[in-house]
Amino acid sequence: MNVVLAVKKYISKMIEDTGQGMKMLLMDKETTSIVSMVYAQSEILQQQVYMFERLESMKRDPLKSLKAIVFVRPTVENVRLLSQELKSPKYGQYYLYFSHVLSKVDLKLIAESDEHEVVQDVHEFYADYIAISPHLFTININNCMKGFTWSHPLLQRTTHGVSSVLLALKKCPIIRYQHNSSMARQLAENVKLLITKEASLFDFRRTDSTPILLIIDRRNDPVTPLLNQWTYQAMVHELLGINNDRVDLSSVPGVSKDLQEVVLSSLHDQFYAENMYKNFGEIGTSIKELMEAFQEKSKGHQKVESIDDMKAFVENYPQFKKMSGTVAKHVTVVGELSRTVAVRNLLEISECEQDLVSRSEHSSALQIVRKLIRDPKTSDLDALRLVALYSLRYETHANNATTSLIDQLSSSHYDQKNSKVINALLKYGGSSSRSSDIFGSKDAISFTKKFFKGLQGVENVYTQHTPLLKDIIEQLARNRLKESEYPYLGSTTMQERAQDIIVFIVGGCTYEESMCVHTLNSANVGIRVVLGGTAIHNTSSFIEEVIHASTPSYSVRNANNI
Incomplete structure (x- = not known):
């Protein structure tokens, strides 16, 4: 797939x-x-x-x-x-x-x-979708919900996008959806209706295993889009923004005119393809090796003494020029990432984020969040995300201090929207809106996994968090995903283990989740997973999505026509 x-x-x-x-x-x-x-x-x-x-x-x-x-x-x-x-x-x-x-x-x-x-x-x-990588696609719809409902045009556009993926991959799937999401259910029903209406188009040759389309809601995991990222692709999107493989570098200090916008495509950039899932430390090493290889090739081009040398130079010049562009592009991008990490104190902030979502130590977490909010190096966005993560993590804690953190945030960062954002986030993805236990505090199995992970330690304090999507896909692949939480649409159910899985997230997915799918595909010979979303989020776009979703719904006429 x-x-x-x-x-x-x-x-x-x-x-x-x-x-x-x-x-x-x-x-x-x-x-x-x-x-x-x-x-x-x-x-x-x-x-x-x-x-x-x-x-x-x-x-x-x-x-x-x-x-x-x-x-x-x-x-x-x-x-x-x-x-x-x-x-x-x-x-x-x-x-x-x-x-x-x-x-x-x-x-x-x-x-x-x-x-x-x-x-x-x-x-x-x-081909009615944006293909990001072999396992990832998007419909490019930001702010797909309002009042937690679809507008008819966006529901229809998303239906076309998802169904075109099925047609392009030649899959007629069994459909499952997240039971507590009316938007996931509506999309599932619309896709099913289209499959029924265009039955001849979906009449594909039968395979050994029936494919599965699982439609879930971003509201079930509001944590993943709020975290700082440390792998190359995800980090670029979080700190610089990627729009259809294009990255705007025009605001980078001292950037040359030809590098004000660059393209990061795994199809056309070998260095990016090989390093997009590596962490920031490994990228530094890879950039050094790329530079050394370029310098070695440059030395060879400096020596043009004979006809044969000239001929070799002419033959290799296009490749040399391409390599020169690749070096300049990635050195500029990585340099700006490194500068941003230092200026915004992201190492300390990210460690606090990871501790918030992966551990349960309220008192110390609250102290660190307060300290970082006061720190003048902490940007408005990073201060807001820390309070947002705290508010989700300790929403039901007896000593919850979200209100006082919002007050501190408003006095330190002077943005009147802070209270609105946190309240909207809790309405969007608070404990009453989620069916999942994303912090592993209620479910005994999740708690045990977290306990043993804590005993064993983690390889990197900046990557302690694992998206909920990983667990959902693993459970689905083993045919153990709870039917009460993710029911089938219609009477057909899955008896054997799923091999071809298409997961679509209403409200958008992230590059961290994409990397999880890539890892699962690489490690499991028996399953093939494709991930899609209405959008590909970073923290800024996700906060916009949350605010938009929480505003009053579309007109009653539109809502009734969905």
Whole structure:
């Protein structure tokens, strides 16, 4: 199960099916992102695709010699724009590809608009999601809930995204969902309804094991998105932000113009692919080795004395230039991470975070949180996250001091939103909203695991926390996930152990959870897991999600139509 490869195959098929000749790609905003995540522009150029345009752009020049490969989502607006395009075509031939199911009504409208008979083919290629890595995808919807309910458009968009993953991977799964989440249940029902309606599309060859789609809610684990991260990919997203593999470095002191925005793609950057799951200490060593290899190669290029030397230089120059760019990019990124860690005192703050969520020592935890809030090096965001983690961890403790911490936070960091954020967080993911025991204080088995982990110690004080998702997937893989907490949708149940598992998190997932899935896939030959979420969160985006979710719900009319 590889969500990146599935999209790449679709794009390659589009290009191949148009045959020889000069081509251009006509896309919408979302499909532009879908394509750019799996294909570098240079790769597509090699396949006679010489132009990339947006369907909504009105400034395109007519080029009748070009074949237009149109890849768009089947939205009302795109169908309208495409109909206008076909009535006055700018290109010689059109090959139409939709990222999900196109209705018969829309197909008829497009056919009627093709007055010049320029449309050669119409296909549905199910790439209606953003593929981040082979096991990770997102729908790129931030703030998917309001008043803890779906809006109809976002529910429909998410349904299309999840179902397109199933179609791309050729899976017709048994569906399970988190029982205390109405949003997880609604999404599960919508996906099931679509599978039933489009039964012929989901009629795949039977396999030895029936795949499982598990839909869960971010509210069940509000802790994971609040933690500082120490592996490369997760750390970059937490401290700098990753948006469709792009990282904005324009605010980095002294950064050169060509490094103000960089791309971190595991498909096109070997160093990143090899180091994205390594911890920060290991990255330092890897950067040193990369620099040494580059310096060694540079010495070889300095010696150009003979014709053979010149020939070798010309042959190796593209690789040398690429290596030079890789070195500059990662040295800049790691340098900024290192500077941020020092400026914001993140080692001490992260240790406190990990102790808060992994241990149960209220008095000492409270003292350390108070001390760090007072520290002038502690940023507003880090102070807020410490109080947020404390409020979740000790919500029901007899000596809970959340109110006084909020007062201290407000006086030290001068943000009137602090109280609103903490109250919203407790409403979003407090003990009354969760079905899980994320701190291992109630369940005897969880408590025992935590006790023995404490006795054995941990390899790294900054990675004591384990996301709830890891335990859920392990239980599901053993067919031991409680049906009372994660019921089946419909009468079909799983008798054997699951092998192909697709987990989708309403409210967004994290790169820490992605690394857990990567580790599980690498360590277990018997199972294959794909993770998806409405978004990929860091602390800042998650706090926005919490505030948005806690505001009054969408209109009653919309709520009734979901």
